[in-house]
Amino acid sequence: MCIAKETLDRLGDKWSVAVMHELSPGTRRFMELRRALPAISKRMLTATLRALEEDGLLERTVHPTVPPRVDYELTQLGRSLLESAWTVMNWGESHTSEIELARQRFAERTQHAV
Amino acid sequence: MCIAKETLDRLGDKWSVAVMHELSPGTRRFMELRRALPAISKRMLTATLRALEEDGLLERTVHPTVPPRVDYELTQLGRSLLESAWTVMNWGESHTSEIELARQRFAERTQHAV
Numbered sequence: 541m542c543i544a545k546e547t548l549d550r551l552g553d554k555w556s557v558a559v560m561h562e563l564s565p566g567t568r569r570f571m572e573l574r575r576a577l578p579a580i581s582k583r584m585l586t587a588t589l590r591a592l593e594e595d596g597l598l599e600r601t602v603h604p605t606v607p608p609r610v611d612y613e614l615t616q617l618g619r620s621l622l623e624s625a626w627t628v629m630n631w632g633e634s635h636t637s638e639i640e641l642a643r644q645r646f647a648e649r650t651q652h653a654v
Numbered sequence: 655m656c657i658a659k660e661t662l663d664r665l666g667d668k669w670s671v672a673v674m675h676e677l678s679p680g681t682r683r684f685m686e687l688r689r690a691l692p693a694i695s696k697r698m699l700t701a702t703l704r705a706l707e708e709d710g711l712l713e714r715t716v717h718p719t720v721p722p723r724v725d726y727e728l729t730q731l732g733r734s735l736l737e738s739a740w741t742v743m744n745w746g747e748s749h750t751s752e753i754e755l756a757r758q759r760f761a762e763r764t765q766h767a768v
Contacts, residue, residue, distance in 0.1 A: 543753055547746030548739065552666010596756025617752055624745045625662065631738045632661030638731055639657055642710025 550595075551625050555580055555588045560614060560622045563598060567613045597621055664709075665739050669694055669702045674728060674736045677712060681727045711735060 550556045555577070562568060562576045574585055589612060592598045597618035603609040614622065632639075664670045669691070676682060676690045688699055703726060706712045711732035717723040728736065746753075 542746070543750045544743035544746035547742055548671060549666045551742060552663045557662060594757055594760040595753045596760075617749060617756075620749075621745060624742045627741050628661055628665060628738045629658035631735060632656075632658035635731060635734075636657045639709045642731070643708055646708040646710075 547621070550591075550621075551628065555584060556592060557622070557625045557629075559585070559588050559592065560597065560618055560625070563612060563614045564619070564622060567611045569609070569611060573612070592618065661735070664705075664735075665742065669698060670706060671736070671739045671743075673699070673702050673706065674711065674732055674739070677726060677728045678733070678736060681725045683723065683725060687726070706732065 558577055558580075559573065562573055568576075570585070570589075573589075574580065574582065577585070580588075589598065589600070593600050593612075595617075596615055599613050599615055601611045601613070603611065672691055672694075673687065676687055682690075684699070684703075687703075688694065688696065691699070694702075703712065703714070707714050707726075709731075710729055713727050713729055715725045715727070717725065
């Protein structure tokens with residue numbers, strides 16, 4: 541699959557944008573992310589962070605402390621993807637009333653058609 | 655769910671952007687869309703068109719011919735959403751090499767770590 545479509549899929553998946561958003565203020569640790577996103581499971585957060593790291597959207601740093609401390613931080617690439625995600629979300633927010641009106645009209649049309 | 659997140663989900667679903675893209679040149683009929691998107695089932699195209707109409711992203715016009723002719727056309731709202739989808743896809747295209755490089759490095763790192 542081409543990366544352009546993969547990028548759309550990533551923005552549409554359940555957690556990638558939420559995790560990137562939580563990382564936008566700066567470096568976060570795993571437990572900080574879990575507390576910030578209570579609905580995400582440990583397994584899903586681990587998989588989401590790994591997929592974002594794999595594509596270069598975040599950096600994972602292991603500090604040689606005892607026990608080792610692991611930090612996650614958005615890369616420049618990650619920040620720029622989050623910006624384009626915000627373009628889409630801002631579109632949604634600024635067109636909410638038009639969409640809600642269209643849904644109402646559609647419901648009326650389809651009820652009359654039955 | 656808020657419309658901003660719904661909008662991200664819509665861009666990430668399998669067919670909405672592909673159908674809107676096929677409608678970008680102008681009015682299309684159902685069979686024209688099916689021929690343009692051979693991998694989509696009749697049921698899925700019907701559901702996708704209905705969901706796009708419901709949110710005011712396209713208009714469905716039934717012409718009183720025998721048999722009736724049905725046209726689908728993007729609305730201004732649909733065109734503007736397609737534009738923001740293109741912002742994301744263009745992001746993907748313009749960062750393909752960085753993402754592929756990051757994937758390669760990640761694979762090397764995780765192979766050594768095993």
